[in-house]
Amino acid sequence: MKRNALCLGLASILASAPVFATLPAPAPDTDVDTRFDTVVVTAAAQTSPLTFEIDPKTPRQPVPASDGADYLKTIPGFSAIRNGGTNGDPVLRGMFGSRLKLLTNDSEMLGACPMRMDNPMSYVSPETYDKLIVIKGPQTVIWGPGSSAGTVRFERDTERFEQAGWRGYAGLLAGSWGRNDQVVDASGGAPEGYVRMTANRSAQDDYEDGDGHRVPSRWMKWNADVEAGWTPDTDTRLVATIGAGDGEARYAGRGMDGSQFKRQSGVLRFEKVRMGRVLDAIEASVFSNYADHVMDNYSLRDPDPNGAMPMPMASNVDRRTTGGRFATTWRWGDSFSLITGLDQQSNTHRARNAPGRDVYKTKPWIADARFSSAGAFAELTWKPAAGDRLIAGARIDRAAAKDKRLKTGGMMPMPNPTAGVTRRDTLDSGFIRYERDLASAPATPCMPVSATSSASLISGNCSRHPRPRWARSMRFHR
Numbered sequence: 001m002k003r004n005a006l007c008l009g010l011a012s013i014l015a016s017a018p019v020f021a022t023l024p025a026p027a028p029d030t031d032v033d034t035r036f037d038t039v040v041v042t043a044a045a046q047t048s049p050l051t052f053e054i055d056p057k058t059p060r061q062p063v064p065a066s067d068g069a070d071y072l073k074t075i076p077g078f079s080a081i082r083n084g085g086t087n088g089d090p091v092l093r094g095m096f097g098s099r100l101k102l103l104t105n106d107s108e109m110l111g112a113c114p115m116r117m118d119n120p121m122s123y124v125s126p127e128t129y130d131k132l133i134v135i136k137g138p139q140t141v142i143w144g145p146g147s148s149a150g151t152v153r154f155e156r157d158t159e160r161f162e163q164a165g166w167r168g169y170a171g172l173l174a175g176s177w178g179r180n181d182q183v184v185d186a187s188g189g190a191p192e193g194y195v196r197m198t199a200n201r202s203a204q205d206d207y208e209d210g211d212g213h214r215v216p217s218r219w220m221k222w223n224a225d226v227e228a229g230w231t232p233d234t235d236t237r238l239v240a241t242i243g244a245g246d247g248e249a250r251y252a253g254r255g256m257d258g259s260q261f262k263r264q265s266g267v268l269r270f271e272k273v274r275m276g277r278v279l280d281a282i283e284a285s286v287f288s289n290y291a292d293h294v295m296d297n298y299s300l301r302d303p304d305p306n307g308a309m310p311m312p313m314a315s316n317v318d319r320r321t322t323g324g325r326f327a328t329t330w331r332w333g334d335s336f337s338l339i340t341g342l343d344q345q346s347n348t349h350r351a352r353n354a355p356g357r358d359v360y361k362t363k364p365w366i367a368d369a370r371f372s373s374a375g376a377f378a379e380l381t382w383k384p385a386a387g388d389r390l391i392a393g394a395r396i397d398r399a400a401a402k403d404k405r406l407k408t409g410g411m412m413p414m415p416n417p418t419a420g421v422t423r424r425d426t427l428d429s430g431f432i433r434y435e436r437d438l439a440s441a442p443a444t445p446c447m448p449v450s451a452t453s454s455a456s457l458i459s460g461n462c463s464r465h466p467r468p469r470w471a472r473s474m475r476f477h478r
């Protein structure tokens with residue numbers, strides 16, 4: 001029956017191990033039936049009280065995720081604000097937006113749309129990554145400022161080729177409502193280095209509601225990335241990645257559709273780990289990510305002559321995010337480790353719009369906001385005894401946001417009272433957490449406490465955490 005979303009995930013089926021194994025007979029000399037000791041977990045399992053680490057290529061129900069938010073929904077604590085058929089906006093414990101740090105290959109790809117049609121996760125195709133790491137709560141300071149909800153990292157972690165050869169992964173998916181996905185991930189190399197190419201395309205048609213009405217929800221997106229790595233030994237890696245993508249999405253609940261979601265990204269990363277001295281690891285990265293997004297009311301629909309926007313209209317927004325990070329890991333015996341470093345990020349947001357079909361392309365870009373931040377961080381882990389851990393982190397950031405809009409928005413624009421104004425602030429944040437593994441049960445109670453420069457102090461329940469002050473300054477561009 002077509003209305004049932006019965007989808008055939010060829011890749012998923014081929015890659016799945018048998019889930020239902022034959023149950024052994026109950027042990028004869030015990031009253032307890034031990035056959036059911038195995039617990040079947042339908043959501044992602046956590047690796048520590050606050051950290052989840054998942055292989056996004058692992059088959060999942062009902063079908064492979066079309067974007068990062070679709071994948072995150074399977075992790076307890078996450079939900080998503082629906083946004084048509086794809087590009088949902090992830091929410092962790094009630095918080096989203098700038099409070100949830102969303103990283104790909106240690107770089108930030110911030111979308112350009114003021115309506116969040118292109119949140120950072122909409123540019124992620126999970127199956128082309130090797131690792132998804134989620135840190136819940138403001139429990140790390142090493143991945144940039146903010147993160148009061150948590151930190152999400154999609155990572156490509158290409159294994160070194162011990163001898164010359166190649167590896168590949170491919171998937172096909174066909175489903176009802178025109179859902180079809182193609183993904184390929186191929187790499188070839190030798191001990192000295194490798195080249196890897198990942199690409200995917202994913203699409204779905206409009207669906208029909210219970211009354212047989214067609215609901216605008218069609219989408220299509222593609223991504224392609226090429227990675228070249230130099231691996232002189234097992235603990236040293238220099239990796240350059242360039243990538244591009246695009247897509248489109250129809251919306252039933254918006255006055256415009258997303259007709260372009262162009263991405264261009266470049267990341268250069270270096271790491272040297274397990275050095276065996278007090279200075280145990282060095283990591284450095286630089287990145288440049290660019291989002292070029294168009295929303296209009298004529299590419300994927302006809303303008304409604306009786307609606308609020310009877311003529312063709314288009315709005316084009318873009319954002320370039322550049323930044324870098326340098327971190328070192330220090331170890332003193334088995335008891336102390338310290339991660340310390342610096343990071344920096346700059347953003348430029350621009351816009352242009354016009355009535356008429358594609359007339360916006362003839363208009364000049366106008367920058368409306370600039371943001372930047374630079375910070376220093378340190379995170380210490382102390383293990384006073386086996387099973388006990390005390391983790392503490394602190395960071396300080398210098399943040400700036402410049403409002404470049406000459407007029408306010410809306411139906412009746414007025415001169416912008418903060419035009420040309422730059423707001424600067426020095427912001428501090430930190431946390432301290434105690435963890436203890438229980439000897440009697442596979443459980444680890446933990447007691448987290450964190451604070452930001454907005455002078456808030458919380459313990460335990462992170463959902464009451466207010467917006468950090470630096471995040472408020474970013475509202476200039478709204």
Ligand SMILES: [Cu+2]
Pocket residue numbers: 113114115116117118258293294295
């Ligand atoms: Cu948009």
